[in-house]
Amino acid sequence: MAVDRERRAELRGQFVEFARTRDPGVRDGLIEAHIGLAEYLARRFGNRGEPLDDLVQVASIGLVKAVDRFDPERAVEFSTYATHTIVGELKRHFRDKGWAVRAPRRMQELYLRIGKIVATASQELGRSPTVAEIAKEAEVTEEEVLEALEAGQAYRFASLDSPGGSGSGGDDDGDGMAAQLGQDEPGLAGAEHRATMDPLLATLAEREQMILRLRFYDDLTQSEIAERLGISQMHVSRLLSRSLAKLRNQAEPVGG
Amino acid sequence: MSDGGSPPGSKIPEVHLALPATPEFVRVARVTATGLASRAGFSIDEVEDLRLAIDELCFTLIGSKGREGRLELQYRLDGSALEIRGSLDCVDTDVPHLSDWSNKILDALVDEHEVGRTPGASGECGFRMLKRAG
Numbered sequence: 001m002a003v004d005r006e007r008r009a010e011l012r013g014q015f016v017e018f019a020r021t022r023d024p025g026v027r028d029g030l031i032e033a034h035i036g037l038a039e040y041l042a043r044r045f046g047n048r049g050e051p052l053d054d055l056v057q058v059a060s061i062g063l064v065k066a067v068d069r070f071d072p073e074r075a076v077e078f079s080t081y082a083t084h085t086i087v088g089e090l091k092r093h094f095r096d097k098g099w100a101v102r103a104p105r106r107m108q109e110l111y112l113r114i115g116k117i118v119a120t121a122s123q124e125l126g127r128s129p130t131v132a133e134i135a136k137e138a139e140v141t142e143e144e145v146l147e148a149l150e151a152g153q154a155y156r157f158a159s160l161d162s163p164g165g166s167g168s169g170g171d172d173d174g175d176g177m178a179a180q181l182g183q184d185e186p187g188l189a190g191a192e193h194r195a196t197m198d199p200l201l202a203t204l205a206e207r208e209q210m211i212l213r214l215r216f217y218d219d220l221t222q223s224e225i226a227e228r229l230g231i232s233q234m235h236v237s238r239l240l241s242r243s244l245a246k247l248r249n250q251a252e253p254v255g256g
Numbered sequence: 257m258s259d260g261g262s263p264p265g266s267k268i269p270e271v272h273l274a275l276p277a278t279p280e281f282v283r284v285a286r287v288t289a290t291g292l293a294s295r296a297g298f299s300i301d302e303v304e305d306l307r308l309a310i311d312e313l314c315f316t317l318i319g320s321k322g323r324e325g326r327l328e329l330q331y332r333l334d335g336s337a338l339e340i341r342g343s344l345d346c347v348d349t350d351v352p353h354l355s356d357w358s359n360k361i362l363d364a365l366v367d368e369h370e371v372g373r374t375p376g377a378s379g380e381c382g383f384r385m386l387k388r389a390g
Contacts, residue, residue: 215361248311249320
């Protein structure tokens with residue numbers, strides 16, 4: 001995304017021209033020149049259960065809006081302005097899909113804290129910790145732990161508000177790894193799996209298929225999958241839950 | 257949630273729930289299940305598996321959009337084993353059944369499971385599942 005100075009000056013000139021003429025050709029050129037930014041931001045919002053293609057499309061809509069609304073007279077870089085617009089568009093997309101940030105902040109924080117405790121405790125204990133153990137460590141009641149898990153399942157609040165890295169580690173750290181999934185895993189994506197898999201599964205993203213295979217065909221626990229893929233156990237849980245819900249909806253007979 | 261529903265003389269805690277058979281109430285079924293599972297010392301992995309299983313079984317009964325009537329749930333905590341039964345009136349509807357895929361995932365998620373017509377109760381369908389801690 002590094003745009004050199006000359007190119008930047010050229011783009012600035014085009015923005016000034018577009019502001020004056022509203023020429024569709026200039027507009028197209030500006031959109032094209034910044035499409036990488038839209039794709040980059042879309043990827044930052046990936047891994048939340050929405051297909052990347054959809055997110056890129058949403059981000060592109062944000063980019064088009066930014067190009068149309070940008071005022072080159074203002075002392076702000078287009079990339080800064082566009083990032084705001086695009087991220088806004090992506091967040092709206094998630095909200096419309098029901099991923100609203102509705103859980104109370106206290107629950108959000110607890111959920112993030114639990115994620116870390118689960119990871120640490122699993123390492124220390126060599127097994128998945130019990131709810132009671134997590135509650136003790138987090139100094140909350142078991143009910144609060146369960147409530148936080150329930151809230152976390154429904155709402156991807158973890159880092160929706162800070163796509164550039166939430167500091168909460170966990171899920172974001174896994175993005176890169178998860179994005180690679182389904183590319184080259186010969187042992188896991190073997191023919192014997194493919195042959196027995198319900199054709200419905202093929203409708204899911206590669207990453208979701210992979211996690212379902214690991215859990216239900218290879219019989220790995222959620223923690224084992226998390227470890228293998230370098231993502232948090234809670235992230236695995238959310239992906240499983242979402243994938244199964246998708247499959248259920250697809251399997252349902254029309255009008256049923 | 258309490259153990260008050262246990263019949264006199266029984267040491268096995270039982271909880272009964274009757275919910276509208278619509279998707280938004282499946283959450284209540286899940287929360288009750290995980291609350292009991294946590295008492296039984298389930299690990300977080302097991303709790304999460306239980307949640308998936310409840311979703312799968314409840315939605316098998318009510319469909320993704322829900323339906324008329326009530327979903328009756330009965331939870332029984334026997335030591336470290338949690339047994340859950342769900343039932344629904346199905347006089348005018350098809351008897352729910354599990355797809356091969358649902359069977360496969362439930363095999364991985366719980367120790368025992370079955371779905372179909374409730375034996376001895378005409379016009380009633382349901383599920384039964386059992387999951388043990390450890």
